[in-house]
Amino acid sequence: MKYILLIVPIISLFLGCSSEPEVPKKVESEAKVLFKSLPKTHLLKSTFDDLPDWHEEDYNEALSNFLNSCQTEKTKNIYKELCKEAKYTKSAKIFMQRKFLPYEINTKNGDEKGLLTGYYEPELRGSLKKTKKYKYPIYSTPKDLIIVDLSSIYPHLKNYRLRGKVKGNKLVPYDTRKESSSKHVPADIICYTDSKIDLFFLEIQGSGRVKLTNEKTIFIGYDNQNGHKYRAIGRYLVKIGALKSDEVSLQSIRKWLEENPSRVDEVLHYNKSVVYFKQREQSASGSLGLCLTPERSIAVDRRYIPLGSMLYLNADVEDQNVSKIVLAQDTGGAIKGAIRADMFLGYGKDAMEVAGKLKSPLKLWILLPKNKKATNI
Template sequence: MKHFILFFSTILFFLGCSKESYTTFSNMPDTKLVKSDFQKLPNWDDEEYSNALNSFIESCKTSKTKEIYGDLCVKAAAAADAKEFLTTYFIPYKISSADASQDGLLTGYYEPELKGSLTKKEPYIYPIYKTPKDLVVVDLTQQYPELKGYRLRGKLQGNKLVPYHDRENANANTLDAEVLCYTDSKIDLFFLEVQGSGRVTFENGETIFIGYDNQNGYPYSSIGRYLADIGAIPLQEVSLQSIKRWLEENPSKIDEVLNYNKSMVFFRQKEQSATGSLGVTLTPKRSIAVDRKYIPLGTMLYLSAKTDEVDFNHIVMAQDTGGAIKGSVRADIFLGYGEEAKERAGKLKAPLKLWILLPKEESL
């Protein structure tokens, strides 16, 4: 936990009309934190503490969580009272963005299931690619520490590194990549890329699990926003369901819309169902994707968001990332597998408040 060293503890900033002090930690330099307490967390007394602690213990199997929480990972496994353990050893800090705003956005994602074939045949004609052999990934952290978490991707052209194929060019050209399998829907394949992992079921009933392995180096661009901008779907009605319905009703526009997002994801086969960037199996409603520029993977958080159908007020673990997840008060919550999860995830868009739970100084 030595990585969480206070930079400042008495700097002032304005939230609305009130003056508050914020804290900044060494490995979260762009994230402003306001010290809080558990009784200020919405619906804290209704939390399923044992369930929450189990999620923390599962994350403690990874080096990133151990690095952040140290001996608390050992103490958690032996804790007799989950609530007492959490309130004794942790302090909640409310997360604020760089402009001191505390309101963010919660969306949802799920584990999709596609139909597929190991060989290309009608209707299975859309390839799910492994990482191309000519994709070059450059980690600039050693030369530029301020770029930690960023990687430059491209391909060699002579002795120069040039941008890799974007989505349109990749689909128009033969990639130097193996194909995991083929699927029957270009639209479903696109949403598989957005979700980051999923299942493919073959005609013989066999199912394989696949997950994110790499991407082509282009930033994610929202096709939902694009459809709203061109007047195809009102912005307030944009969802996975409305996007898919519009594409199916306008087949001649599918390529134009999908190619707006130049980012393209490459996959690998996995041994288990949905696994996040942290390397652990995702837990419905307990796992979230974050922007690791602001929130370190492996940290424990508390989120609060309200929709017309359900409220989210509980502990979650930062176990995944996503191209669309940008900013400090931003999270994508994993809702599981199946049609119900798909329906809920596709429509979820709610104002978000977020706290990160860090060890008390005496717990270090």
């Protein structure tokens, strides 16, 4: 799973979700069912001609990715019979236009500005044994981490989890990043790496690969999180005057940390959240458990957008306008809002360079099954 899930204070859980969700307006019956539990998302019915560069899309590639996503229950639940029909279509473009309708995504007030960022699959250096060089552990989920699911009692809280540990007869917050660094963590260690900075960025990306001293490569991915809210260290560097707000990027943050080794812990501890991993058999995979497809897989805020859904985005990437069909196959605590997406850009230095600097205005449409009663295109 990409990134870090958010802790939700128990008081806000009960006060902030007390009213019945209202069904968004201006949507077809299928959209009403889907967005019944997502009252903050408002949809505006559109046409394919409203989508920038729609007729320039690579429909065959988009359809292939849709079929891949249809392996998961979440996508099947949204698109039902369309997942089966897609296997036998002779024209990907005609299938898309006859079977789907685009809805522009917005919020109640319609004033949210969209944002597209990027992420990638990093490669770390590591060892299965702790040495003077390889001394920073990559932890699996701690054995004393407790996860509380309240959805069986409060169905409207199904997207929230409480995380902590038992102390005496109380559930208390789990250790912060700073607290964990100074005490024993009751968890298995997957391997050790030689850079706490690289390890921190691995947590931000959510998955990666580790090249071991024996020349073997292992894949690791998100498994859990300590329950503390994600806080961006770039914001902290701006606050202390280390960087200007328009200078913040993965590259600038890394450069500052490497040039100020005595303050690395201070900055990293600003983010109290810690991610725990598990070893995987394949490269980067998202919340749906599928291998992510570069520039076709995005992470979204599932409070606003259903995981597994197909979307159309329009943004600028490296000064080039990008308009394409993407799949919501991942999530992340740093991804907040309705018109918000984080695009998976692949593996390697090139992907890292683009991901580290990508910050573009974004427009999003969700492609939903067309109402059978609606007129055909």
